Amino acid sequence: MRRSPITAGFFYMALGVLFTVFAVQEVSSSGWGFLSYVFVLLATLDFGSGIRMVMLHLKIKSSENKKK
DSSP states (O other): OOOOHHHHHHHHHHHHHHHHHHHHHHHHHHOSOHHHHHHHHHHHHHHHHHHHHHHHHHHHHHHHHHHO
């Protein structure tokens, strides 16, 4: 059984929020260090993947509706 793109999209967005929280905590405790940049990079990639998955889901639903 495969996961739908919308499920994967929300999962990636949740990870993006989590890494953003980690980045904010890291910056507030010790400033902009290497780990802060890693957290920001991971959050950016996760948000991008999440948006891409949600858009893929909408495109699939749109093509299914046009076939009917």
